[in-house]
Amino acid sequence: MEASPLHSVIGLNSLAAHLRKKGVNVGKLLARASVDPKDIQEETARLPIDRTAAFFREAAAETGDDLLGFHFGQSREAGEAGKLGYVGLASATVHEALKNVQKYSVLYTESAAMRTDRLRQDGLLFWRLNAPASVDMRQFQEFIGTNFIATLRQITGMNIRPAHVAFSHPRSAKLGEFERFFGGPVSFGEAESFIRFNPGQINLPIRTSDERLLAILQDQADRDLESLQTVPKQKSLVLEVERLAAVRLRSDQAKLDIIAAELGMSGRTLSRRLGEDGTTFNEIVDNLRLTLALSLLRDSGLSLPEIAYRLGYSEVSGFNHAFKRWTGKTPKHFRNHGA
Structure with missing residues (x-):
């Protein structure tokens, strides 16, 4: 079986904390997802992406919420995304935040990849989660896409409603809930997941921007990138x-x-x-x-x-x-x- 790329445990731990507050037996879900609690204690820890996806999937089954990833994506606070989230919070505009997150995401994941090359011209942000084709990524995909917009709304104070949101996985039920949250068309089963922003949205200022803090965070992240690039990587x-x-x-x-x-x-x-x-x-x-x-x-x-x-x-x-x-x-x- 093809090995899954590694992904930060931050999202998994955020969901685990959310479920504990609701009285869910998180230990049981971790066991079902083949996650050892000792492996997720450090914020910098990473797990194979299939285990994170399995935890989201098991949580959806346990709670009976087929939209668990979507619902949790709306509620997670921007500050729960770790150092990468703080880089976004300290950025000046939506465009700068997304470019910074793209640049430094490699420090946290081998699985998730963003493309911002058409962000300025067409308002398009593409993302994908690289995993073996056999891995059901639906809950985690919906969490990622929803949390993108929820976070941008939090840090700008604006009700950002994209022109179009697309997911690469299929879904035929409860589509209206997605359209009500995103405020526009949402499609599934596309070749690639993307968000198309309306004109002007990527230039919105971020309320928590802090130029000095951003410089400090970027300096540390750049050093981490240099260290990472000295380690040979074997792409699957x-x-x-x-x-x-x-x-x-x-x-x-x-x-x-x-x-x-x-x-x-x-x-x-x-x-x-x-x-x-x-x-x-x-x-x-x-x-x-x-x-x-x-x-x-x-x-x-x-x-x-x-x-x-x-x-x-x-x-x-x-x-x-x-x-x-x-x-x-x-x-x-x-x-x-x-x-």
Whole structure:
């Protein structure tokens, strides 16, 4: 099984504290998520992202709240995000805060990645959580996206209502709650998660900005970045292939040679390196399609032709044949009767 990237325990600990106040047996949830309490005692600790996602998922199941990540994202205070949160709080504007969080997030996570290259021009903030395709990230994804906006509202004192919010995972239920909170269109099952801000919103001033404090925090963070960059990092090739294939499925561009070119190598070299990791390109794409198919059949109201299209099949018959090969059931039977 592909190892999960590491992620800061700050979000997990914040949720644990929130649940304890509600009388929830947090120890039981940690055990279900395979989290040792000793591993999350330090603020600087990091865990495989699949365990954080599992804790959010178990918390949702225990409380019966299918929107737990969404609800918790609204309530977490900006100051609970650790040093990275304080960098945002001390920044001058929304734009500066988001750029700073992007720059220093690598100190806290190998999993989460932000893109701000279109923030100034188009008001677009992209983010993704890199994890094996088999990991259900829905609750944690909804927490991240919701907490972005809740935090910006707190630190600006303005009711920021984005032009559009998109999540990469599917959801078909309770969409109205998302639109009421965000104040605009919200879509699911997109190729990439993003927030599109309305004109002027990224230039809003932050009430807690502090130029001197920001300089101190950035100086320390820059030194930490320099130290981090002296340690060789091995990026997971399998996760990179999964990520690149996922955004190309529906355009039928999840091909060996195309992905290999994106990674700066030949198809033969990519096949050899994947073989060294004990897998093949076709296995990765098949596992990705299966995971997405199960999620879309369970959690979206999309028709079978639409699901087939999103997975890169030109005909429903091709999707039916593949799904039956994977599971022994047809997609229709799985949707109607479950696993």
